[in-house]
Amino acid sequence: SAVISQKPSRDICQRGTSLTIQCQVDSQVTMMFWYRQQPGQSLTLIATANQGSEATYESGFVIDKFPISRPNLTFSTLTVSNMSPEDSSIYLCSVSGRMNTEAFFGQGTRLTVV
Amino acid sequence: SQELEQSPQSLIVQEGKNLTINCTSSKTLYGLYWYKQKYGEGLIFLMMLQKGGEEKSHEKITAKLDEKKQQSSLHITASQPSHAGIYLCGADIPGNQFYFGTGTSLTVIP
Numbered sequence: 001s002a003v004i005s006q007k008p009s010r011d012i013c014q015r016g017t018s019l020t021i022q023c024q025v026d027s028q029v030t031m032m033f034w035y036r037q038q039p040g041q042s043l044t045l046i047a048t049a050n051q052g053s054e055a056t057y058e059s060g061f062v063i064d065k066f067p068i069s070r071p072n073l074t075f076s077t078l079t080v081s082n083m084s085p086e087d088s089s090i091y092l093c094s095v096s097g098r099m100n101t102e103a104f105f106g107q108g109t110r111l112t113v114v
Numbered sequence: 115s116q117e118l119e120q121s122p123q124s125l126i127v128q129e130g131k132n133l134t135i136n137c138t139s140s141k142t143l144y145g146l147y148w149y150k151q152k153y154g155e156g157l158i159f160l161m162m163l164q165k166g167g168e169e170k171s172h173e174k175i176t177a178k179l180d181e182k183k184q185q186s187s188l189h190i191t192a193s194q195p196s197h198a199g200i201y202l203c204g205a206d207i208p209g210n211q212f213y214f215g216t217g218t219s220l221t222v223i224p
Contacts (some may be wrong), residue, residue, distance in 0.1 A: 033156045037212070042159035043149055043204070090212045096154065103151050103200040105214050 002027045006093055006106030013083055013113050020079045021109045023093035028073035029104075030096060034066070037090040046091075049076050083113045117141075118205050120215030127193050128223050135188040135218045137203035144206040146186045148177050151200040151217075160188075160201075190220075198222045 005024045013019050023032065034046045046066055049055040055068040070076045080087050093106040119138045127133050137146065148160040161170045163179035163186060170177055175197070176189045190197050203215040 031154075035157060037204070042147060042162065043157055045156040048156065092214065094151075094157065102219060103202075103217055105202060105217055108212060108214055110212060 002029060002095060002102075002104040004093065004095060004104050004106040006109060008109055009107055010110040011112070013111065015084050015113055017083055018079055018081045019083065019111060020077050021091050021093070023076050023078075023095075023106050025074045025095055025104075030073070032070065032076045033094045033096075034068060034076075034078045035092040035094070037092070038086075039088065043092065046078070080111065083111075085113045087111065088113045117207065117211075117213040118203060118215045120203055120218055122218060123216065124219040124221075126221045126223065129194060130192055133190050133193055133220070135201050135203075135220075136185065137188075137205070137215050138185045139205055139207065139213075141184065141207050143179070143183045143186075144208065146177075146179055146183075146206075147204040148186070148188055149202045149204065151202065153199060157200075157202060193220075193222045195222045195224055 003026045007022050011019055032049045035043045036046050037043045045058050046061045047055040047057040047068055049068050049070040051070050051073050065081055067079045089111055091109045095104050121136050125133055146163045149157040150160050151157045161172055161177050166181040166183045168179050174191050179186045198220055201218045205213055
């Protein structure tokens, strides 16, 4: 199994600023996923991050707004850039284990932009 | 501590069998979400429950929220290999909090 530490758990930020969310995994994993859940909506996949390659973004999400780093097999960051109140959401990272039958989830980050 | 307890952690069933996954909180929930992740893919939304006693179905998958709004169960009838994957619950909790369960890995043996 894998344990994911996602930080921060929550934050309140000023509009126009940026926030970087970190996910640290205690073992090497291949695929990492970043999600967003806006108020009253369900989780939406932002991008898939594979080590050694550029993240793959889903429709409606762009790298300039949500840059992702994946420097190694145990760590990834998602930055929410130039924030506006519409970015107030829960952000979640997850990883797939060595076997595709496994998936592990961070604790989530609740972001409020004021 | 885990605010949202999800069980079991993993499940292996024979095709055609029924199964249940549970998600429990010590607090009353505003809303309970169920998601599924197919192997090698990202999470997709299955359904959301908000009212006590509410029950929803989606392709042989039924989810129910208890009257106290503290526990939800996801029930699959006559499981098929296509049901295999990771199931995750998430809950909106008073105090502007949102928690996720730890996930349940389901394997369906043909």
